[in-house]
Amino acid sequence: MPVPKRKTSKSRRDKRSANKGMKVKAISACQTCQTPLVPHSACQECGYYKGVKVLRTKADRMQARSKEREAAEVKARAHQAVEESEEESK
Numbered sequence: 693m694p695v696p697k698r699k700t701s702k703s704r705r706d707k708r709s710a711n712k713g714m715k716v717k718a719i720s721a722c723q724t725c726q727t728p729l730v731p732h733s734a735c736q737e738c739g740y741y742k743g744v745k746v747l748r749t750k751a752d753r754m755q756a757r758s759k760e761r762e763a764a765e766v767k768a769r770a771h772q773a774v775e776e777s778e779e780e781s782k
């Protein structure tokens with residue numbers, strides 16, 4: 693098993709910890725929805741990066757789910773109608 697040759701000094705350890713409090717230095721705006729954004733990153737609100745859709749956002753997923761639900765309801769209603777018509781024909 694590899695073992696460190698020397699103990700990490702307090703100085704070295706603390707220098708490593710100093711970077712954990714890093715803060716965002718620049719803020720830009722999304723080209724599509726103008727939401728404040730860290731530069732060179734995709735927008736979490738609309739899922740666009742430089743005008744190209746790259747992410748599926750929560751809103752997209754919710755929209756897709758509601759469409760699926762509607763489709764399932766329509767299918768269930770159609771199935772129910774078929775069953776009722778079969779019962780009438782008996």
Ligand SMILES: [Zn+2]
Nearest residue numbers: 722725735738
């Ligand atoms: Zn955006």
